[in-house]
Each structure stands twice: as C-alpha cells, then as structure tokens.
Amino acid sequence: MSQPQKKHFTAVHRRTLLKGGSAALLFGVWNLAWGSNIVAVRIWPAADYTRVTIESARPLQTTQRMVQSPPRLAVDIQGLQLDSTLRDLVAKVRPDDPNIADIRVGQFTPDVVRLVIDLKQPIRPEVFSLKPVAAYQNRLVFDLYPVNPPDPLAQLIASVSGPAGSSPTTVASAPAAPRSSVPFTPKTVPSENRDALGDLIAQQIERANGNPEPTGPATASRPPITARSRPTAPLAPPAVASRTRRLIIVAVDAGHGGEDPGATGPGGTHEKDVTLAIAFKLRDLINRSSVNGDPMRCFLTRDGDYFVPLAQRVEKARRVHADLFMSIHADSAPGGNATGTSVYALSERGASSTTASWLAKSENDSDLIGGVNLADRGTAIQRTLLDMSTTAQIKDSLIFGRAMLGSIKTIGPLRKAQVERANFAVLRDPDVPSILVETAFINNPVEEVKLRSPSFQSEMAQAMMDGILKYFAAHPPLARSGQI
Ligand SMILES: [Zn+2]
Known part of the structure; x- marks a missing residue:
C-alpha cells in the first residue's frame, strides 16, 4: 500500500x-x-x-x-x-x-x-x-x-511510413516560378535544387528499415523554434529546366481538442471530434498524392483528443516547414438554421464582416477554454514572433482560399462565395499560406448529422484535397533552400 x-x-x-x-x-x-x-x-x-x-x-x-x-x-x-x-x-x-x-x-x-x-x-x-x-x-x-519531447519532424516521418508509395494522385503543374515575396537563401543549394527536409526524412526511413546507407546529402538538423530567417537579398530564379526535388508538406490542423470541445451540436456532437475525423481522412489522401511528381506529406498538428494551444499549432507547422496550413472547424450560429461552408484567411486590421469578427474571437477563445499556462514565457515569445505576418502571406492565403471554395462548392452549399477575413490566431504564420475552413454548421441539426457521417467526412476531405491540388497546380511550391 x-x-x-x-x-x-x-x-x-x-x-x-x-x-x-x-x-x-x-x-x-x-x-x-x-x-x-x-x-x-x-x-x-x-x-x-x-x-x-x-x-x-x-x-x-x-x-x-x-x-x-x-x-x-x-x-x-x-x-x-x-x-x-x-x-x-x-x-x-x-x-x-x-x-x-x-x-x-x-x-x-x-x-x-x-x-x-x-x-x-x-x-x-x-x-x-x-x-x-x-x-x-x-x-x-x-x-x-x-523531458525528451517528440519532434514534429519525427511525427511526420512516422506518418510517412503509412500510405506513402501507394498509387499516387498527381497533379501536373506549371514550371516553378519564384514568388518575389518569398525569396530564399541560396548558400547551400548546389546545381540541383535539393530538399534537405526530404533528404532527412528519406534517410530516417531508410534507417528505420534497417538500411544504414545514406540516400542523400546529410546536411539537415532539427529546425529552430525561432521565426524563419528572412533573407535580405532576392535570389535569381532557379533554372526552370532543373528538376526540383521536393517533399511537399501540408499542415492540417484539426480545430480544438481535449479540454476544448469547440462548438457542440444539439445531438451532442463535439466539433473537436468531427474536425479530427476529417483531418485523418484528408491526411490519407494527401499522403497518396503528389504535385508534378513530387510526393506530398500531411503533418497533423494534433492526432488525438488533446488540446494544442493556437500558437503551438502554428509553431509545429513551421518546424516541419509546411508549404500550406489548413485549419478545419465546424461552425455554429444563433438559431441553428445556418448552413454551408465558409473559408477564412487572416486579416490583421479588421474583419470582412461582423460574423467573421465574431467567429475569429470565438475560435481564438480556444486558448482560454483549452487552457494555456500564461506563465509559459515560451508561448508568449512565440506569439510575438507570429505577429509578423506579411501581406504576401495573406495574398497567397486568399488564392489558396479561393481554390478551396471552388472545389468545396461542388459538394454542397457555400455560406459565403468569397474568402472571408478576420484575425484568427491560428493563421498567423508569416510565411505559409494559411486558411481556416468552417466545414458546416454543427448546431444545425441537419448539418450535425452530415458532419457525423463518415461519407460526408470523406466527401469533404476529397474536396479539400482537390482544392489543395488546384492551388499547387497554379502555384507550384518553390525549391527549398538547403536549410530546413
Ligand atoms: Zn472551431
């Protein structure tokens, strides 16, 4: 005893x-x-x-x-x-x-x-x-x-060992062209555009499979938690003819979790559960897909029923150098009659509507309800770093959002035909195009039933996948720098 x-x-x-x-x-x-x-x-x-x-x-x-x-x-x-x-x-x-x-x-x-x-x-x-x-x-x-926490990169590698390699969904894209807003540092990129992150992941998988032979240059180390360095000088565009070896990473963020159930439907369905179910389905689709021959991998900011503070969701996606960030939610509105999907991008100054402003506040309350330790200095520092969003990020997020609306409207009604904007904390990565999708209204009894249904969840995940591929077809990812 x-x-x-x-x-x-x-x-x-x-x-x-x-x-x-x-x-x-x-x-x-x-x-x-x-x-x-x-x-x-x-x-x-x-x-x-x-x-x-x-x-x-x-x-x-x-x-x-x-x-x-x-x-x-x-x-x-x-x-x-x-x-x-x-x-x-x-x-x-x-x-x-x-x-x-x-x-x-x-x-x-x-x-x-x-x-x-x-x-x-x-x-x-x-x-x-x-x-x-x-x-x-x-x-x-x-x-x-x-004391030795799991590395998001290791988690990504673990997710790679699943469906990767099975018949991919592919998209042929236009040749990679640099976006002047997102220059990158050239110093460790040799004649071929290398994906140091991809190399590292490939090596670790090889090692996990019992093959100690390296498969590429071992230059990568664990990425820092600080803001990604912004290069000062723009780089000449990479030769269009050169093949871009590239692992394309999409961060999928299942809203809420753990102590924070999110919105709850009249039948007791929690937003946190349906967002995770859709995120799992989307992960499987992403991991089977590729863009222009380059494999895609999904990184989930949470893969279970636990709370992740908003700044940490962004931070985790930065750690794996995500190319896109997508947060999945389910809406709730007074009256319980509202229907349809809406897509949001960041606005630092004011919201595109009162509803958007109210929604951003409600989603940002996740930290209050989920419960963050306000004495955690690290979180406060991260928040400051993540206040540095750029107009370029917002511009790309709007393009990504429009692509997403275009594919989601094929499976159901849209709440708003345009990408709405408000100050969502989870969309504040200064470098990564980031959107938030309110899939349907969980407090509408009809939409709650849909959200619970695995077939609707699959349909929504497929529409999201199509939106992602549509975005990449028009805006192929840039080559990574040698740094990860
Ligand atoms: Zn939510």
Whole structure:
C-alpha cells in the first residue's frame, strides 16, 4: 500500500473513533466545506504531453515536487477531503498513456489530499490554475511534458511510413516560378535544387528499415523554434529546366481538442471530434498524392483528443516547414438554421464582416477554454514572433482560399462565395499560406448529422484535397533552400 493510501486509512480510522455526539456534527460541517468541492477530473493522454485536470467549485491551493527515481510528481492539495470524484482519477489512467503509469491519491492529513502521479519517463511538469470560463469552474491543471519531447519532424516521418508509395494522385503543374515575396537563401543549394527536409526524412526511413546507407546529402538538423530567417537579398530564379526535388508538406490542423470541445451540436456532437475525423481522412489522401511528381506529406498538428494551444499549432507547422496550413472547424450560429461552408484567411486590421469578427474571437477563445499556462514565457515569445505576418502571406492565403471554395462548392452549399477575413490566431504564420475552413454548421441539426457521417467526412476531405491540388497546380511550391 502506498504511503498516501496509508495516511488516508489512518485518517478514516481516526474519524471512526471520533464518531458520535458533537464530533459527528463537527465532521458534518467539515464535509460541507470541503467534501463537495471537486466537480470533475479528466486525463488527456498524448505523446506531446499528458494533461490532468481537476475541476473544483473553489480554487485549489497546491504544493508539488518532482521525484526523479522512479520519476513521479507528488502534489499536496490543501483544504480538501478525498471524495469519490477525486478517487476516480486513479481509474482514468489509460494503459497506453505515454506519460503516466499510475496515479495514487490519499488523505495525507485531515485537510491535505496527496496525489502521486507515477510517470513512465522523465517529465517537465507545469502546474497552473485556470479561472472559471465557458462551462468550466475552477481548474487545476497538471501538464506533464516529456523531458525528451517528440519532434514534429519525427511525427511526420512516422506518418510517412503509412500510405506513402501507394498509387499516387498527381497533379501536373506549371514550371516553378519564384514568388518575389518569398525569396530564399541560396548558400547551400548546389546545381540541383535539393530538399534537405526530404533528404532527412528519406534517410530516417531508410534507417528505420534497417538500411544504414545514406540516400542523400546529410546536411539537415532539427529546425529552430525561432521565426524563419528572412533573407535580405532576392535570389535569381532557379533554372526552370532543373528538376526540383521536393517533399511537399501540408499542415492540417484539426480545430480544438481535449479540454476544448469547440462548438457542440444539439445531438451532442463535439466539433473537436468531427474536425479530427476529417483531418485523418484528408491526411490519407494527401499522403497518396503528389504535385508534378513530387510526393506530398500531411503533418497533423494534433492526432488525438488533446488540446494544442493556437500558437503551438502554428509553431509545429513551421518546424516541419509546411508549404500550406489548413485549419478545419465546424461552425455554429444563433438559431441553428445556418448552413454551408465558409473559408477564412487572416486579416490583421479588421474583419470582412461582423460574423467573421465574431467567429475569429470565438475560435481564438480556444486558448482560454483549452487552457494555456500564461506563465509559459515560451508561448508568449512565440506569439510575438507570429505577429509578423506579411501581406504576401495573406495574398497567397486568399488564392489558396479561393481554390478551396471552388472545389468545396461542388459538394454542397457555400455560406459565403468569397474568402472571408478576420484575425484568427491560428493563421498567423508569416510565411505559409494559411486558411481556416468552417466545414458546416454543427448546431444545425441537419448539418450535425452530415458532419457525423463518415461519407460526408470523406466527401469533404476529397474536396479539400482537390482544392489543395488546384492551388499547387497554379502555384507550384518553390525549391527549398538547403536549410530546413
Ligand atoms: Zn472551431
């Protein structure tokens, strides 16, 4: 039996001894004050990090410490009595949780509950509180980040080993022409235009297959988290005749996740679930496709039911040097009668309509509802970096958005025939054409049924794929620089 459990039983025993007369009355008051405080407990396991949330009627005070061997986080929660809701946390640990092995809870002292989270690997914990927001009361959050976190590039490689190589959907595009707005650094590009990222991925796949032979120049290293450097001098266009070896990466962002369910339909369907279902289908289509002979790969900013802050979604896509970024959502509007798909691009100054402005605010609230640690300086720095969006990015995003509208209108009604614009945090990558697609209205009962249906999800994913290919046909990706 663990130490906290022992303490718990000691406390119960003492209470039993004291039962009767005024002691019973005393404990009745105690239970009223502390016993019903916990509202819910939740665990969101993911390779990126596992989150444990304790939701309570009143804010909780904690002290915690990490113990390294074996790795575990011990947390004391003050002014709390162990109840069945809190005890439920133990049963909520999933065997496949990448980070948590086990959780133990016990009444450590009469007014302190001790929680011990046994970990599967060394963890960097972030413990913070969130004030009541949306449907949530006070939340105490434990974000358990692996000390050695998964690299988005490694995740991309893992996704490559699936459907890649099967019969591709191809698009023949016009020869690559440089966009003056997106120059690139020439210093490590030899006579042939190399894709250092593609080379690295190819090498890692070879290695994973047991072949140690390198397949190309090994110049790549893990990309930095900082903003991509903006070259100062434009480069002469690459020779049109030279073959551009290129891995084309599309970042697909399933909106919401984990603590943030997004909009919810009258039948209880959560936006976060339908966006992920469509994203998985789109990923499979992208991974089977190519542009002008160059293979395409999808990078998912999340591949499970967990929350990813908006800035991190953008950051992850930058880490893999995505050529396009597409965020998938489902709309909601008062009345429940609205129908159709709409596509959005970034606007830094004002929105194209009141609806667009309202929607951007609502989508940006994802961070509030999902819950970000405001003390995390890294996130604040990322936000500053991502405020540097360019007019070129917006121009390309509008072109991408129009291509997307053109293909989506073949499968259903559009809410708006033009690309709408508003200040969506998730579209703020200064370099990558980025759009947000509101697939349908989840709070319209008819559209909610559609969104749940695998056939509609496939149809929508196929229309998105067509939109992506249409964009690339007119705007083929540039050669990458040797840097990744
Ligand atoms: Zn959304």
